[in-house]
Amino acid sequence: MATRKLNDGEAASTPVKRQAKAGVKAAGSKTPGRAKPLTRIQKEKQDIILEAALEVFSLHGFRGATIDQIAAQAGMSKPNLLYYFPKKEEIHRRLISELLDTWLAPLREFDETGDPFTEIRSYIRRKLEMARDMPRESRLFANEMLQGAPHVSEMIEVDLKQLVDEKAKVLLTWMDQGKISRADPYHLIFSIWATTQHYADFDVQVRAVLGPGRNGDGRFEDAARYLEHLFMHGLTLRPKT
């Protein structure tokens, strides 16, 4: 909750056809002072829309998704949806910035004072659970990264970098203390991200390769076992060969 949401600053260059007169001010307002209480209905509808949008965006990407699809998924008409979010981009922006918070939460919990192996193991487990339980969010994120993160560049260059720097330092400390084997902490983190998110983003491939047998979530348990094996061994100190 500490990180900035970075969804103020409208593109100050848009032609400004006519300021939406009635519609709900969907996202960050220019005047942070009063923010219009946001009625119960508005909050509800916005949540419904965001849920629908998550479904559609994660399935087709930003450009692949149409407002019509999202509206249909949300069970409302297109103009009605536009009433709550005047711009398609706005829905996406909201989704992404809310997502980033949840997405990085596990890394934030990473505790310097804990036992390195326990900390890393539970970080891996949590990330894998997220891949299992929030595949749409994972794919939304992956889509954004694939396109070059046009909507979150600032956030990943500042907040994300800062967070990772911090946690990398923790890992380095542990290495210095001889608690875990020495290796590039950044790439360690990358490899945890990559391996865990793989099970959400490349789900079709994983299912296809494992065949019909190992499907019903059994693959996640196997993956958990395997990744634990992989990373724990990779972290264990050993006499030089």
Added chain:
Amino acid sequence: MATRKLNDGEAASTPVKRQAKAGVKAAGSKTPGRAKPLTRIQKEKQDIILEAALEVFSLHGFRGATIDQIAAQAGMSKPNLLYYFPKKEEIHRRLISELLDTWLAPLREFDETGDPFTEIRSYIRRKLEMARDMPRESRLFANEMLQGAPHVSEMIEVDLKQLVDEKAKVLLTWMDQGKISRADPYHLIFSIWATTQHYADFDVQVRAVLGPGRNGDGRFEDAARYLEHLFMHGLTLRPKT
């Protein structure tokens, strides 16, 4: 080169407005007998188009890419491009099916008779080189997987599965022979895919986190070093703790 290209079987349901009278038969023809020699110019132009399409598709995804963009990138007019590939989908199909061949080549070379550590190490290295040298292909592939592999489902369920099954068996043999530590071979392969492709697909994120310092390909060398460390340790036999 052994795998089937699976690009015959037009969607037999399309309305068939009027069979393209002149245009080049872009992909697999219904009658595999005579395949029209394909003049030098045709081959050249098709290659130019495919190269341009790779650029655009990998950058914007299938729906995000427009024929106009591809045509512009290829330095020709839209109708001219459509002369060579009557359907946008056709370009994409060709790209994907050609890609799959290259993409799986390193895994095919995996040699049962070689030294396990050497084989796996060089597999990782090759995959990482591909992420470095063919990021567009990697992203095209990732995009396809993210969308649920609508165009290659058959191929990944048959050819890919078969190949991985085969190589998993090799890994199992090595484990049985006590040459490498015992672990799920499928997830081992997945984790190699995930970690290596991560550097192409999530390039922005990697760059952002590493900051401006470690950019000019240095990150790939670091990654190679780290991944070798990770996987080699994960494979090394050790007395039970």
Added chain:
DNA sequence: AGAAATTTTGACCAGTTGGAAAAATGTTAG
């Protein structure tokens, strides 16, 4: 209840996009 505000709808529109038709321009074999 009745006025005011909010929410929803139906009709509509302008720009984009995939693609078709046909004419125009090469290119090549006889």
Added chain:
DNA sequence: CTAACATTTTTCCAACTGGTCAAAATTTCT
């Protein structure tokens, strides 16, 4: 050279898409 064929360009279009608008329906407030 010229007929047949291959390639390219010009013009056009129908469907889709993001978005607008005024009016209607509904909810909220007094």
